[in-house]
Amino acid sequence: MVTIIIPLRLGGRFIVGNAVFIINDVAYQKMFTDEISQERNMYIFSGKTVISAKRAINIPDEVILKEISETEDSIIRDIVLQDGSKYILFAQRGKLLNLCYVSVIPHETVQMQTARSRLAFSLFLLMLSVPCGLLTVYFANRHVKPIREIQKSIGGDITAEDGFSAIKKGIETLKGENKALHTRLDESMGVCRADFVKRFVKCRFPARRQAVDTASALGMDIDMAFYCISITSALPPEKRALEHLNSTLNYKSGVTGYGTEIFDHEQYLFILFANERNKLESWLDNAKAFLSSLDNEAVMAVSNIHVDFSEATNAYLEASTAYDNRFVMGDENILRFSDVSSAAKDIEPFTENYLEGFRRALYAGDAKALHDRINELFRILKTKKFSLFAFRIIYNEIVSMLLNKYLSYGDVSENSIRYYDIFELSRCRKVSDLTEILQQLCNDILRREEQNMPNENPVIGRITDYIRENYTDPGLSIGTIAEIYGMSAAALSQKYKEQTGMYPSEYLMLLRMEKAKELLSKTDMSIQEIGTSVGYYDASSFIRRFKQHMGMTPAKYRMLVKNASTK
Incomplete structure (x- = not known):
C-alpha cells in the first residue's frame, strides 16, 4: 500500500488537520505505465527516501539520488554510468511534502522514438504531397488558362517561361487597365454631373427619391429642404470663376451646389441646395461679390426658393427671366425673379x-x-x-x-x-x-x-x-x-x-x-x-x-x- 498524507491549513498558516490517501501499490504502479515503461525507471522521492519506484533499467538508486540532491529545482540532464551507458534524467519538484518525481530514459530509447516519429511524419508528408501536388497542378492549370485568355484579350503578349509568371503578368496588366479605367471614370464624373443638372432642370425624375439616389451615385448631396437655380454670366477661362465658385459649395458653407456651363449662351447654370433659406441667401451674396471682383459687369440671376423638385423647370425659367431683365434692372446686385415686374401696363x-x-x-x-x-x-x-x-x-x-x-x-x-x-x-x-x-x-x-x-x-x-x-x-x-x-x-x-x-x-x-x-x-x-x-x-x-x-x-x-x- 502507498499512503499519502497532506496537511490541511487554514488561511495557509494554521494546520487544522491532515488528508490521508491510501492507494494500492499495484494501482499506484500503473500510474507510471506507458508505451515505453519497460525502457525507463520511474521514482518518487521524499527527501532522500524512495517512496515508490518502477525499475526497468539497472541503475543504482544512489546515482539518481546524487543527481537530484545537487539542486532543488526541476532538472533535465544527461548522466553517464561507469560502463559508458548514457541516460537522460528528468526531475520535477512537487509543491507538497518535498516530493520529487524522477524519470530516467536511455539515450537509445529517445533516439529510437525520435526516429520513429520522424519516419512517421515523413511518410505522412510523402502521402500528403502526392494529392497536394496533383491538386496544385490542377488548380494552377485551371487558373492560368483563363488569366492567359484575359491577358490576350487586353492585348498582352505571353512571354513568361512558366504559368505562375504568366499569372503575375496578367494580373499586373489587369491592374494597370483597371487603374486607367478608374482615371477615365473620374474624369467623366464631371460630365455625368453636368448631365444630371440638365435632367434635373428638365424634371426628368418623377419622384424625389429617384433624383436623390441618382445624385448620390454620382457623389452629389441634394437631399435638402430648399433649392434655387442661379444663372451667371460666364467669365473668361483664365479667371477660373467656375472653379472658385465650386470650391465655396461645401458643408462648411451649409450650401451644396452643382452646375454646368451653357456654352451657347455664355452662362453658368447652378442648382443650389441647403437646409436653411438664409444659407442660400448668404452664399448668393458672397458669390455675387466674388464675381464682381473679377468683372464689374458680371451678372447673377436667381429664381425663387423652392422645395418641390417637380418645380425645377419653373425655377429655371424664373432665373432665365431674371437674367434677361438685366437690361432694365441693372446688374449692380443679384437679379431676383421676385423683383421682376410682369405687368404690361408700362x-x-x-x-x-x-x-x-x-x-x-x-x-x-x-x-x-x-x-x-x-x-x-x-x-x-x-x-x-x-x-x-x-x-x-x-x-x-x-x-x-x-x-x-x-x-x-x-x-x-x-x-x-x-x-x-x-x-x-x-x-x-x-x-x-x-x-x-x-x-x-x-x-x-x-x-x-x-x-x-x-x-x-x-x-x-x-x-x-x-x-x-x-x-x-x-x-x-x-x-x-x-x-x-x-x-x-x-x-x-x-x-x-x-x-x-x-x-x-x-x-x-x-x-x-x-x-x-x-x-x-x-x-x-x-x-x-x-x-x-x-x-x-x-x-x-x-x-x-x-x-x-x-x-x-x-x-x-x-x-x-x-x-x-x-x-
Missing part, C-alpha cells in the same frame, strides 16, 4: 408711338434719325424700368420691322437673319451690346437702300431733299410741294408711299419731331421757342403733335432725358 402709351416713329425713320432712310431712336429707346429703358414682357414686345417689333425691310431686298445674309434669334439677346451682357446689334442691322439696311437707289424715281428723291431743307418752315405743306413738282397732292402721297413706305406728311413730322427732341435734350429753349423752330405756328399745335408722336409731352420728355443723363 408699355402704353410709349410703345405704339415709339415704334411708329421708328418705322417712319426707317422707311425714310434717315440714318441719323434711326440711330437717335435706338439711343432714345435705351435711355428710356434705363429710366422707366420696363418689365421683360414690355421689353420683348419692343425688341421683337423693332427687329421684325428691320428684317421686313431687309428681306424686301432679297439675297439676305445669315449674319443678319441671326439678329431675329431671340437667344442673341441672351448673349448681350449690357445695354450697349444690344444697342450695337440694332444699329448694325440698321446700317446693313441703309447700305442696301443705297444699293437699290438707281431703281428709284428721281423725283421722289428730290422731294425728300426738299422736305429736309425746308421742314422748319411753318408754311410747308404737301399741297405746296405737289404744286412745285407739278402733280396733285394725292398723286404725290401715293408715289412717295410706294417708294419710301411712308407718306410725305409722315416724313415731314418725323423730321420736325427728331429736331424737337434734339433741342429739348441739348438746349434750354422754351417749349414755344422749340415749336416755332421746328415749323409750328403755336405751342399747342407742337405739344399736340409731339405727344401724338412720342406718347408724352415735350416737358416730360425733357425731364426724362435729363434724369437719364444725371444717372
